[in-house]
Amino acid sequence: MEQFDVIVVGAGPAGSAAALTLARRGFSTLLVERGRSPGAKGMFGGRIYAWPFAELLPEWAKDCPIERRVVRENLAFLTDDASLGISFDAPKMAQGRGASFTALRAKFDAWFAKKAQDAGAVLVTGIRVDDLWREDGRVRGVFVAPNDRVVSDLVVIAEGATSTLVRKAGLKADLEPREVSVGVKETVELPAETIQERFGLSETEGAAYVFAGSASLGLRGGGFLYTNRASVSLGLVVSSEDLSRKKVEIQEIQTKFRMHPAVQRLIRGGKVVEYSAHLVPELGAGMMPRLSGDGVLVVGDAAGFLINNGYTFRGVDLAIASGVAAGEAAEAARAAGGMTAANLKAYERFLHRRNVLTDLERFRRAPLYLKKDRLFNVYPRMLMEIAERMYTVDGSGKERLFDVVLDEAASAGVPKLKMLLDLLQGARSM
Numbered sequence: 554m555e556q557f558d559v560i561v562v563g564a565g566p567a568g569s570a571a572a573l574t575l576a577r578r579g580f581s582t583l584l585v586e587r588g589r590s591p592g593a594k595g596m597f598g599g600r601i602y603a604w605p606f607a608e609l610l611p612e613w614a615k616d617c618p619i620e621r622r623v624v625r626e627n628l629a630f631l632t633d634d635a636s637l638g639i640s641f642d643a644p645k646m647a648q649g650r651g652a653s654f655t656a657l658r659a660k661f662d663a664w665f666a667k668k669a670q671d672a673g674a675v676l677v678t679g680i681r682v683d684d685l686w687r688e689d690g691r692v693r694g695v696f697v698a699p700n701d702r703v704v705s706d707l708v709v710i711a712e713g714a715t716s717t718l719v720r721k722a723g724l725k726a727d728l729e730p731r732e733v734s735v736g737v738k739e740t741v742e743l744p745a746e747t748i749q750e751r752f753g754l755s756e757t758e759g760a761a762y763v764f765a766g767s768a769s770l771g772l773r774g775g776g777f778l779y780t781n782r783a784s785v786s787l788g789l790v791v792s793s794e795d796l797s798r799k800k801v802e803i804q805e806i807q808t809k810f811r812m813h814p815a816v817q818r819l820i821r822g823g824k825v826v827e828y829s830a831h832l833v834p835e836l837g838a839g840m841m842p843r844l845s846g847d848g849v850l851v852v853g854d855a856a857g858f859l860i861n862n863g864y865t866f867r868g869v870d871l872a873i874a875s876g877v878a879a880g881e882a883a884e885a886a887r888a889a890g891g892m893t894a895a896n897l898k899a900y901e902r903f904l905h906r907r908n909v910l911t912d913l914e915r916f917r918r919a920p921l922y923l924k925k926d927r928l929f930n931v932y933p934r935m936l937m938e939i940a941e942r943m944y945t946v947d948g949s950g951k952e953r954l955f956d957v958v959l960d961e962a963a964s965a966g967v968p969k970l971k972m973l974l975d976l977l978q979g980a981r982s983m
């Protein structure tokens with residue numbers, strides 16, 4: 554029977570950050586990954602906010618498998634055949650603490666897990682943790698097969714959105730459809746020079762796009778596109794509740810999204826080389842599991858640490874920061890006498906210190922706000938009608954913008970007061 558101070562389950566961004574932090578603090582640490590290698594089973598849209606590395610790995614940029622540094626943000630509203638976009642160009646966003654970059658998970662996760670190994674953590678791959686081992690009511694280790702257990706003082710659950718161990722630890726009830734969205738992604742290969750020319754980027758620069766409106770066929774959700782070095786990541790995140798209510802398959806939405814003229818312009822001539830699907834937690838701060846218990850901590854997506862406020866989509870940076878906070882909490886608990894539920898409660902303090910819980914609480918209303926159907930169908934259509942009337946000059950008599958807006962608001966069928974409230978609530982929650 555093997556024994557470690559800490560077992561971390563899952564070598565995604567959260568698990569590797571936790572294992573790296575724990576190993577550095579002198580804990581004997583086992584990092585268990587069910588995939589053939591870290592990242593083999595991982596998927597995400599493609600952009601990572603780099604701020605957690607400033608302290609954790611200050612030299613990260615030297616060998617991190619960065620595809621491109623994001624210097625341009627785009628937000629596009631789509632109707633069936635038109636698009637209205639906002640583009641924010643900021644080369645300085647590629648530098649400093651606020652930098653973000655595009656990445657491919659197979660390379661990124663492998664790089665990050667290696668950092669944890671270099672710090673002393675033991676990584677085992679191709680092994681799935683089946684259950685927690687409990688003794689006297691507290692978690693004492695894990696089962697990797699029915700009769701094969703590994704013992705530890707602490708288990709860090711970093712299993713991702715569909716974590717079963719969180720439920721087995723009694724920290725959360727089963728996931729409900731309203732608590733998850735479905736994400737799909739296609740990797741579309743394009744020559745690096747084509748990407749640079751088409752998107753107006755240098756060899757190292759990258760662009761990020763968020764698509765709203767008919768990207769998700771009016772269901773709650775949206776589309777994304779990130780430029781990698783020689784491919785683009787194109788995908789959607791759509792409410793699973795809406796998919797089952799409207800009986801639509803997400804693949805059908807992705808096919809239509811890919812064929813939209815505004816998207817086709819960007820991926821023309823490209824070859825789809827990979828397709829993947831994954832769940833996204835949409836818990837909001839109020840619906841998160843308990844984050845700690847006797848001998849157990851929960852990090853990353855397993856804890857529901859994801860912010861989707863309509864213009865930024867953050868999971869990886871929160872996963873990394875929560876992994877670091879878990880390592881710090883374990884150290885504090887060890888100093889206080891052991892991995893008891895009372896001592897591990899300090900985890901929340903470390904999460905606040907890194908603004909993980911603070912940001913989640915600040916945007917806790919966003920999932921509720923983004924539940925309004927009209928944000929995804931009525932308003933994008935209205936914006937497009939307004940833009941069309943603004944820019945059409947055909948000699949039939951021009952209207953002032955104010956009159957166009959009032960007229961379109963009236964034909965949208967949503968009372969003006971409700972629109973005003975939507976606008977105010979949006980500004981407050983997003």
Ligand SMILES: Cc1cc2nc3c(=O)[nH]c(=O)nc-3n(C[C@H](O)[C@H](O)[C@H](O)COP(=O)(O)OP(=O)(O)OC[C@H]3O[C@@H](n4cnc5c(N)ncnc54)[C@H](O)[C@@H]3O)c2cc1C
Pocket residue numbers: 562563564565566567568585586587588591592594595596597598599600601602680681682683711712713714735736737738788789790830831832833852853854855858859866867868869870872
């Ligand atoms: C379509 C889509 C687009 C996204 N886009 C972005 C984006 O652009 N930027 C961003 O920041 N976030 C994005 N996210 C969210 C991001 O992917 C997650 O927030 C992030 O991956 C969470 O990291 P994690 O380590 O908690 O979990 P995961 O990345 O899910 O890693 C969990 C790991 O645990 C392993 N595992 C699971 N169960 C076991 C077990 N029982 N035993 C052993 N190993 C196990 C898995 O194989 C996996 O390697 C996106 C998500 C989706 C689905």
